[in-house]
Structures are given as structure tokens and as C-alpha cells.
Amino acid sequence: MKIKIFYFARLKETLKYSTEDLELPDEPMTILKLKALLAKRSDVWGQMLMGKLKVRAAINHELVDDHAAINHGDEVAFFPPVTGG
Amino acid sequence: MKIKIFYFARLKETLKYSTEDLELPDEPMTILKLKALLAKRSDVWGQMLMGKLKVRAAINHELVDDHAAINHGDEVAFFPPVTGG
Amino acid sequence: MTVRVQTEDFDAGFEISRLHKNRKDIGAVVSFIGLVRDLNDGDAVSQLTLEHYPGMTEKSLTSIINQAMARWSIKDALIIHRVGTLQPSDQIVLVAVSGAHRGEAFAACEFMMDYLKTEAPFWKKEVTPQGEHWVEAKSADDAARERWIK
């Protein structure tokens, strides 16, 4: 399945990625599994997604938790806790 | 002792008094005693000051209760519960 | 600190901006505008007259601001209240508070309105199809004020 990922704020800046299209095996996928997969790319990816920093995630513009299921065509986003207002 | 009294809102309208200067005997006076004194003027004064209507009082621009002492030169006011804002 | 009792209307945006304009220490401004509704407690209201107690009113509003400033860490506050004859949709009152943080500004602004509603010497008289009548004080307003006493 194909998904689109966006990164924001500290994640975007540190990973030097703002968006990417990703092809994943056609098997059940969750936010946690996706983070673990991306974390294998390098130490900095591991630190950013599975380290001490809190990471929040959205699927199709809705905040979700680690157990949320990801489906073909989804827009996934990773970002730090929000600090607007 | 001499005091000044103001009446507001429903009290002013019904009693047809907005202000008066009053000479009182030189003895301890409270809001409650003053109300009882004024209530003797007529039925309508009794209804307005000692009847079912809630009456609030101020001495020198401060809200006070029935037991507050009135002194020579004070400005006393009687009015219904406030309804501004 | 600003306290004004006036017959003329006020420019809420201008008054609110005075609480923070060109100030770099203000992070939060909370404001309340009270307006005349054409329906109050089931009565159609075509006109409203506000009476007050000159002299005591200003002292009462100043005291309300002072109490809020003693209780919360806020930077500035204002109360503007109109008197005289008003129509539905007219502005009656503006209460605004500025501070560093939103929690304290919200609390102080609501506190000031709850105290104004129960302590400031204003009285409303409504004109309805059934005639004129003085507005009755609401026990809900007393209850709102009681929340702050602890």
C-alpha cells in the first residue's frame, strides 16, 4: 500500500524531510509499527521517532494514538506536541 | 445627628423620593432601626422597606447589612438588589 | 486601570487594544461585552433604561478591579458601563483584563462580571408589550458570585 507522510517542526528540521511518499507491504500497519520502521533508517530517525521526545501523530488530519491503523492512501503526519495559541 | 438618604430604582419610583436630609435623635442607629423608623411613615413605606421585597443598603457608598451602624454625616442609600451588567 | 460610566456607546476594539498595544509583557487579553437582548426571561424587550448611583458606582467598579488585581497576577483591567436608555443589540458593558497568562485573565474577567452583576449599583427597567417593569435580580447571579468565595 502507498501512504504519504508529513513531518513538522523539530521533526521536519532535524530529519530534513517535510514530506515523502512511502510504499509499504500490504499487511496491517499501525502508527507504532510505522514509527519503528522509520526509526531503523538511522540513529537520528530513531531518536526523533522512538526516543525520549514525545511524538504525536495524525492520520488524514485527525490526531491518533500509537494503535491507530494506517490504510492505503492515508496521509500520516508526525510532529511534536503542539504549541500554538 | 443629621444624615442624607438616597433611594433608587423601584424604591425611588414608588416612594416618590430620590433623596432627603433627615435629623435623627443622637442615639445608636443601625440600618435596620432606620428602616423600621421610615416604615412607620405609611403603608407604602412599610411595604417598600420592611415588606417582602429585598432591600439593600449602602453607607457612604459601601454595601452594608442590617446591623451596620449609622453615624452623623453619613450618606445612606436604599435600593433593590442590583441588576446591571 | 479604567472605570467609566457613560451614556454614549463605546468602541470595544479600541478599548481592548489599549490594554495591550505596544506592551511586550502581555500574553493574554480576555474581554466580555454585555448586550441588550430583545428577549429576557420570556418577555419581549423593546427598550431598556439603566439607572445607577453616581459616586458609589465608580467606587464599586474600582473596588472590583482592585479585588481582581489582588487575587490574580494580572497587568491591567477596565470596566465601561453604560447608563440611560438602550435598545436591543446595544452594548451595555465591557469588562477586559490583560495579563501574562490566559488562565488568570479568564478567571479575573469572569470574577469581575460576577461581582459587577451582584454588587455594582445599576438597575434595569425594561419596556415590554405588557408595560414597563424593573428587572428582578437573579439567584443564578448570586450563585455565580458565591463560587468565588472560598
Place this chain on the structure above:
Amino acid sequence: MTVRVQTEDFDAGFEISRLHKNRKDIGAVVSFIGLVRDLNDGDAVSQLTLEHYPGMTEKSLTSIINQAMARWSIKDALIIHRVGTLQPSDQIVLVAVSGAHRGEAFAACEFMMDYLKTEAPFWKKEVTPQGEHWVEAKSADDAARERWIK
């Protein structure tokens, strides 16, 4: 209902007046303005950059208004949030609510700010004498949001 995310400044007074002007069913308008302070968590701030997640931001703010409208009897609400580069004393956000009664308008406005602070995808980066850094989320903001869950 109005939701806007924009780089340009806003006229808070004009926006607030749109919630009640010529309406006779509004008795209360509560508004919050958030501003850039030159001191945040002990750091001197000379500049602030706000990043957001286009698309999600608007949905998130709309959802916050819908939640407030489902929970309280309010008539209208607006959220305007700026993004881009801001200086101390600049306006960041305006949240305003109109309704018949003040208690519900106050609650809805504070609820909306508490949710915006913890759910709307905005991120602040500060410029200080020590350099640039991303602002850390505050546990006080999470606690403020928790108050509404019951």
C-alpha cells in the same frame, strides 16, 4: 462560524463585533486575544515563528468550535490564528464566542483556547539571545485541557 489561518494581522474589534452586530439575541460576547511576549519561560524573546499543518489546522479549529457548540448553548464563534514570523506585542490568536448568557460564553471561550493549545497543529520557534529553539509544550496546558473531560 469563522476559522481563519493567516499571516496578516487581524482587527480584533471588527471581528468581535461581527459576532453580535445588529443581532438582538446575543447577550454576551467573550473573547480571548493571545499575544507575543518578550519573555517566555525566562528567555528573552526577540522574534517568534509559527509553523502549522495546512489542511489539518482548519479542520482542527472547526472541530473545536463544533465541540464547543455541542456542549454549550452558544450562538456563534470564531477562531483566527496567525502563522509566520511575529514580534513581541504582535497578536497571535483571537477566539471569540457569542451567546445569550455569560456563563456559557465564558466556558466555551476558555474551552476553545484550552483545546487549541493542546490539539491544533501549530508550533512556535523562538529567537532568543541564545539562538533559536522550538517552544516546549507545557504540562499546564494539558492540565487545563483535562479539566473539561468529565
